[in-house]
Amino acid sequence: MNSATLWYANRATGAVCLVLLTVVVLLGVAVRLRTRIPGLPRFGTVSLHRALSLSVTAFLALHITTAVMDTYVDITVTDVLLPFVSGYQPLWLGLGTVSVDLLLAVLITSLLRERLGHRAWRAVHWLAYAAWPVALVHGIGIGTDTGTDWMTWLTVACVAAVTAAFAARLVHAARAARRTPAALLRTAEGARP
Template sequence: MTSETLWYANRATGAVCLVLFTVVVLLGIAVRLRARLPGLPRFGTVSLHRTLSLSATAFLVLHIAVAVVDGYVNITVADALVPFVSEYQPLWLGLGTVAFDLLLAVLVTSLLRDRLGHRAWRAVHWLAYASWPVALIHGIGIGTDAGTDWMTWLTVACVVTVITAFTVRTAHAVRASRQTPAALLHTEGAH
């Protein structure tokens, strides 16, 4: 495989990762809100979230592998696992490594969820919310397509979509926290 082919593959897998992980975040929020996707039962949304998470992770591993194999810049396996040690673009590549490491923690704890317990799994799973914007910043900082119109619009669309979903999720949580005390008072008053 030529260096040019690897470069295009790296760019393509990076863009695909952005879209896939955006959808994974949206599905995670939908699962938390107990939302149903049209044509799917609620457990179907959970299953789709898990399956797409694994697919997105596979694309991410491919993205990293292509970057390591491509000889145009010197990125090592250690650079992909240990943040900010790379000689090439240490900040931007390091942010990608941080996002990957956070995602690995989420993945490993998800695979061990039954052994960890729900509370521990959920605490670590919150790292997914941190991983997405860190990965986004990595792509903006190091991506060779970051300044192109198509990538700018793709990035803006992903950001707007995630911010909108997160706003809905936050509003739902605030509404639920306000309703809980009122529901408790109503229940206590009935006794």
């Protein structure tokens, strides 16, 4: 493969990773809120979340591979695993590395979920919420398409979707927190002789 092909492949896989990771975050929120996606059975949301998470992993592997193979800039395997050590744009590339490391932790613990237990898995799974904005900033900082109309609108759409989902998640959590004390009080009052 020549350098131009690798560059285009790297750009394309980066954009696909942004979209897929955004959809995975949205589906993760939907799973947590027990939202049913029209046309899917209840377990379908979980299955789709898992399947697209694996798709993100595959596209991320392609994105990283094309970046390392492209000789136009010097990105090494070490740069992929250790943040902020690269000679090429260390901040922006380092943020991508941090996001990859966080996603790897989520992936590995998800594969070992049965052995870890739900509480430990869930604690690590929260890292996915951190990986998304770090990956987003990585793309904005290092992406060669940043500033083009199509990438600007794609980024805005992804940010708007995740912001709306996060707001729905916060509203749901606040409502649940308000209901819990009242439900406990009613239960306690109902138990009195």
